[in-house]
Amino acid sequence: MDNTEILRFEGVKKHFPITKGVIFSRQAGQVHAVDGIDLALAHGQTLALVGESGCGKTTTARLALRLETPTDGRVMVDGEDVHQLQGAALKRYRTRVQAVFQDPWSSLNPRMRVRDIVAETLRVNFSLSRSEIEQRVAKVLLDVGLKPEQALNYPHEFSGGQRQRVAIASALISNPKMLILDEPVSALDVSIRSQIMNLLQDLQQQYGMTYLLVAHDLGTTRYMADWLAVMYLGRIVEYATVDSLFKEPRNPYTKALFSAALPDHPDKRREEIILTGEVPSPIDPPSGCSFHPRCPLKAGSICEQVEPKLKLAPGTKNHLVACHLY
Numbered sequence: 001m002d003n004t005e006i007l008r009f010e011g012v013k014k015h016f017p018i019t020k021g022v023i024f025s026r027q028a029g030q031v032h033a034v035d036g037i038d039l040a041l042a043h044g045q046t047l048a049l050v051g052e053s054g055c056g057k058t059t060t061a062r063l064a065l066r067l068e069t070p071t072d073g074r075v076m077v078d079g080e081d082v083h084q085l086q087g088a089a090l091k092r093y094r095t096r097v098q099a100v101f102q103d104p105w106s107s108l109n110p111r112m113r114v115r116d117i118v119a120e121t122l123r124v125n126f127s128l129s130r131s132e133i134e135q136r137v138a139k140v141l142l143d144v145g146l147k148p149e150q151a152l153n154y155p156h157e158f159s160g161g162q163r164q165r166v167a168i169a170s171a172l173i174s175n176p177k178m179l180i181l182d183e184p185v186s187a188l189d190v191s192i193r194s195q196i197m198n199l200l201q202d203l204q205q206q207y208g209m210t211y212l213l214v215a216h217d218l219g220t221t222r223y224m225a226d227w228l229a230v231m232y233l234g235r236i237v238e239y240a241t242v243d244s245l246f247k248e249p250r251n252p253y254t255k256a257l258f259s260a261a262l263p264d265h266p267d268k269r270r271e272e273i274i275l276t277g278e279v280p281s282p283i284d285p286p287s288g289c290s291f292h293p294r295c296p297l298k299a300g301s302i303c304e305q306v307e308p309k310l311k312l313a314p315g316t317k318n319h320l321v322a323c324h325l326y
């Protein structure tokens, strides 16, 4: 392992079985939610997973959080296979890796005071006195832009943006090294999205954290991420720095995805590429390149027969693309 690396996915697959029948249930197929991905992320960086809904980005994040177990492959954090952790090593992982989800309503217990919500990870994993916990809660509330006295309030007494600040505070309380951010601003009013994105960026510096970001909005990823991984039907089809990907997307699917997004300047005109056909079912994905039934630039029969691997795009140092055109 490179000692600057915090997260690594090695050939990770997650297939969900589909069963039929009530009394004599039998497996009738598999959903290929994540279908063999390799990723690496260095300390202090932000990697965003992008793609249409159902592409596997949320399942990928859930695998890093141990909320799903891989069907194949390994997810490594700081050189340890997170699905093999036990005892003290598992406890350490649970304090070092935390998550912030899309909807602060569902992630905050409405019957608990903010003080108790935020302190929960500390109580479960550390032996601290009451005053030490109170001091730590007051500090993280200040860090996320709330007042320490708001610790006594309940979630319903906060606005949507403030509730997301509470969710961020409860993720920060254990001083984590990595945050998994699953659509952290998409449920918020447009007017406060940038405040929360700025806050997350400031906290990343202050706490020295690494972010794995799941977002369908390309504007959010462009603003927050260093690296982008574009996913289609459970596979990574392009992986590069944000600058390189926005400047010149290579994979035909990425080109279509980016062409539908707003340009960064109104004077810039971008021709929208309209994809025909539906996203194929992940139960029985197409052979070869799974994008071939919809690809406007298909390179020939090889696209139907051979799965393209991620390779360095010509003339680049770290821009990977999976496509037979390259």
Ligand code: SF4
Pocket: 251, 252, 253, 289, 290, 291, 292, 295, 296, 297, 298, 299, 300, 303, 308, 322, 323, 324, 325
């Ligand atoms: Fe299109 Fe073929 Fe490239 Fe797939 S491999 S994106 S079908 S050109």
